[in-house]
Amino acid sequence: xxxxxxxxxxxxxxxxxxxxxxxxxxxxxxxxxxxxxxxxxxxxxxxxxxxxxxxxxxxxxxxxxxxxxxxxxxxxxxxxxxxxxxxxxxxxxxxxxxxxxxxxxxxxxxxxxxxxxxxxxxxxxxxxxxxxxxxxxxxxxxxxxxxxxxxxxxxxxxxxxxxxxxxxxxxxxxxxxxxxxxxxxxxxxxxxxxxxxxxxxxxxxxxxxxxxxxxxxxxxxxxxxxxxxxxxxxxxxxxxxxxxxxxxxxxxxxxxxxxxxxxxxxxxxxxxxxxxxxxxxxxxxxxxxxxxxxxxxxxxxxxxxxxxxxxxxxxxxxxxxxxxxxxxxxxxxxxxxxxxxxxxxxxxxxxxxxxxxxxxxxxxxxxxx
Numbered sequence: 001x002x003x004x005x006x007x008x009x010x011x012x013x014x015x016x017x018x019x020x021x022x023x024x025x026x027x028x029x030x031x032x033x034x035x036x037x038x039x040x041x042x043x044x045x046x047x048x049x050x051x052x053x054x055x056x057x058x059x060x061x062x063x064x065x066x067x068x069x070x071x072x073x074x075x076x077x078x079x080x081x082x083x084x085x086x087x088x089x090x091x092x093x094x095x096x097x098x099x100x101x102x103x104x105x106x107x108x109x110x111x112x113x114x115x116x117x118x119x120x121x122x123x124x125x126x127x128x129x130x131x132x133x134x135x136x137x138x139x140x141x142x143x144x145x146x147x148x149x150x151x152x153x154x155x156x157x158x159x160x161x162x163x164x165x166x167x168x169x170x171x172x173x174x175x176x177x178x179x180x181x182x183x184x185x186x187x188x189x190x191x192x193x194x195x196x197x198x199x200x201x202x203x204x205x206x207x208x209x210x211x212x213x214x215x216x217x218x219x220x221x222x223x224x225x226x227x228x229x230x231x232x233x234x235x236x237x238x239x240x241x242x243x244x245x246x247x248x249x250x251x252x253x254x255x256x257x258x259x260x261x262x263x264x265x266x267x268x269x270x271x272x273x274x275x276x277x278x279x280x281x282x283x284x285x286x287x288x289x290x291x292x293x294x295x296x297x298x299x300x301x302x303x304x305x306x307x308x309x310x311x312x313x314x315x316x317x318x319x320x321x322x323x324x325x326x327x328x329x330x331x332x333x334x335x336x337x338x339x340x341x342x343x344x345x346x347x348x349x350x351x352x353x354x355x356x357x358x359x360x361x362x363x364x365x366x367x368x369x
Contacts, residue, residue: 025081032077036070043069060119068112075104102161110154117146136205141198144225190226193242197223202245207254214248216240258293258317259326265337266309271346275302279312281340286316289336291329293319309349 043066050058079101121143125136203209203220209230210217218232228245230238267275283300286292296317304311314337318329341348 028077028081032074032081035077036073039073040066040070057120057123060116060123063119064112064116068108068115072105072108075101075108079104099161103158106154106157106161110150113150114147117143117150140205140223189243189246190241193244193246194223194225194228197228197242197245202250203252203254207252210251210253211248212251214244216248216250254321256321258296258319259321259323261314261316261318261330261333263334263337264303264311264313265341266306266311266349267341267346268349269310271344272310274344274346275310275312278341278344278346281343282312282314282337285336285340286314286333289333291318291320291332293317306349308351 043062047059047062047066050062053059121139124139197203205220205223207220208218209220216230216238218230218238220228221231221237222229224242226242227239228242230240232238267278271278279300279302283298286298286300287294292298293316297315298317299313299315301312302310303313314333316333318326320326320329338348
């Protein structure tokens with residue numbers, strides 16, 4: 001402090017005391033500019049060093065701090081410069097500098113925390129940072145809750161700083177909440193529906209879901225607080241209010257353990273004597289097929305005397321759940337079934353009608369059966 005006073009006295013001898021504050025403000029702004037630049041460069045260097053590590057928290061912390069740290073320097077420097085100027089001009093701005101500085105710090109801290117949550121949210125689901133990335137839906141839900149908490153807390157602190165009674169605001173909020181609750185019951189129903197989806201996790205982002213109760217089927221792209229966005233298989237976006245999911249059944253084929261092959265094959269009545277050996281060979285083929293999950297139920301049985309065929313069915317499960325690969329396996333199985341039928345000299349049946357005519361005498365039809 002003595003050094004600064006001595007520096008001020010020296011400057012006053014050169015420039016005159018009435019003009020000293022101009023130089024002081026200039027020096028403060030210049031020092032602020034240099035400090036902000038130095039802080040920015042230092043943060044960039046530290047971020048590059050942390051990028052070489054696999055720790056998700058230091059990366060998120062420094063990346064979130066990069067811009068707020070620079071603005072903290074500007075806030076301190078400019079508020080001090082404004083204070084020097086206000087002292088000379090006897091402006092009423094001096095009374096506002098304290099609250100404005102506090103509001104600025106509150107805003108910057110809130111900005112840093114929101115950025116930190118967003119960066120951490122990104123890193124927690126990134127396989128580059130962890131061998132077991134967390135579930136995207138859960139991470140997004142927690143991130144949204146934390147951001148909402150920060151905004152609400154910051155708003156209450158701002159009101160307290162401006163001189164408003166937080167207890168009065170909370171009391172008013174309780175009364176107003178009742179009115180809002182009645183007026184926005186659908187909005188609240190969707191909010192709590194989304195909360196239940198986050199807690200129960202019947203599906204997550206990326207899952208293929210469908211509902212037997214409604215015409216809903218597609219891939220989940222986003223789960224918001226009010227709406228869930230689903231991309232249908234014809235690539236159209238489908239926006240479903242979250243309250244719907246508390247009232248309907250939802251299937252999640254993405255979580256199936258196997259895919260089922262269930263087919264009925266019919267052979268001709270003329271090949272009835274070959275049915276037993278065909279069934280045995282088809283069953284043996286399935287038991288030796290590498291893509292069939294032999295831990296699951298496997299059945300090949302003569303099933304019905306149909307109108308134009310003798311039917312047997314195959315019932316088995318594939319190891320894969322991939323839709324495209326499943327159809328390739330199913331195709332291979334059915335082609336091998338056809339090969340088994342043909343190898344025994346039998347044929348697959350198709351709908352036919354046989355007319356029997358009984359002739360007598362001069363080849364005139366006597367009876368039609």
